Amino acid sequence: MNKDQGVSFANIGWSGWIGSITGINEEMLAISEIGVSYPDETFGRESRRGVPFTFILRDVLQFDSHLDESMSRMQDSERTCNLILGVGDGKITPSDDGEVIPFHAVQYSHSVANI
Secondary structure, three states, X not given: OOHHXXXXXXXXXXXXXXXXXXXXXXXXXXXXXXXXXXXOHHHOOOOOOOOOHHHHHHHHHHHOOOHHXXXXXXXXXXXXXXXXXXXXXXXXXXXXXXXXXXXXXXXXXXXXXXX
């Protein structure tokens, strides 16, 4: 595959769906999302301007190879609504002392992307 087009990935969704809500790529990154029904003040504000989260998650699957890349993508993107997003990296082995963590959850809104 042409590296400019990204890596192979499985997008779990619906027929014709071009965004992602869950999936895995050949670099062993997996993504997930969950909505936030009752966000507290730590989420900050929402906005309808920005990149839909389903496209950001798809870009993680298509273009990212490491957990740090996906966290940078989420933090650097123009975000929209309140969610909790998750990314796991199957290449990372948890350490006995808990220093290395193969999964990150992100408190995600227009205002914040807290890992």
